[in-house]
Amino acid sequence: MRAKKLKRNRRILDACAETFGLADPLPVLIDSSFARMALRHKVNMSDQLHRLLDGRNLALCTTRCVIKECQLLGPVMAGTLKVLSCLELHPCHHKRPTTAVRCLTKALRPVATEPTVDEASGVSASDPNWRPLLASNSERLRSLAHELTGMPCLLLEHGQPLLTGLPADTRRLLAERRLRGLRAEADEAAAVAAAATVDASVLKRRQRGANPLSCLKKKRKRQTEQQQQKSDEVHRNIDNNVDLSSTICRRRKRGRRAGWSRRPWHVRQFIVEQLQQQFLV
Ligand SMILES: [Zn+2]
Structure with missing residues (x-):
């Protein structure tokens, strides 16, 4: 045959x-x-x-x-x-x-x-x-x-x-049966390709690293601002020739260990001048 x-x-x-x-x-x-x-x-x-x-x-x-x-x-x-x-x-x-x-x-x-x-x-x-x-x-x-x-x-x-x-x-x-089989294979291949694309985008995002803005230390910045405000307040009081007793008292209350030598120079100078004026008068 x-x-x-x-x-x-x-x-x-x-x-x-x-x-x-x-x-x-x-x-x-x-x-x-x-x-x-x-x-x-x-x-x-x-x-x-x-x-x-x-x-x-x-x-x-x-x-x-x-x-x-x-x-x-x-x-x-x-x-x-x-x-x-x-x-x-x-x-x-x-x-x-x-x-x-x-x-x-x-x-x-x-x-x-x-x-x-x-x-x-x-x-x-x-x-x-x-x-x-x-x-x-x-x-x-x-x-x-x-x-x-x-x-x-x-x-x-x-x-x-x-x-x-x-x-x-x-x-x-x-x-018809073979066509259905081919369609199912095509759908499966498309699903696999879509999953591979998503994985690649996630990997690319991870490789870029973290956002540098999110790494800033906000607490320290906030403390610095508070300190700056207090310093400005002291300077404002000095400029306005205000009695610093309340400020000094507040500072004493907050820090007992703070002595005469630890006070800023311009504060000490201001106190000396005030005392001299009182005694001279
Ligand atoms: Zn028969």
């Missing part, structure tokens, strides 16, 4: 697995038209389909209604009936046998989550990933299967098995 064909089939199956999830072994529902063509061209269905589907494990099966329809068609379908009898039986839940198309159409619907057990065979079909491939040479049945399962189908053409392409609905679903 050509490498290009194998690559195409692998790509289709990978898309199905991504969209729906594929059961292992992968179920393949075979109808009488496919089995008849395989018999005519002497095709070993198990080997050929195994190679066609990228070496996956396959469970080839049919239904009781398909076999019953072959029996009703008589000796013409004897060989086909023999081929179908070798396959596994998929539980179809038809108490009275119906047509193959109706039975396979029902069997192809995606399985409900509740477990369903066939009364006759006791086979359970509770796997939610049970989404079979239809192997049929009937074009009508294949188009129905495309609508119901969203899966590709198998057919025999000139004795060679072929895998059809994905239905349009599945391709659209797959494209």
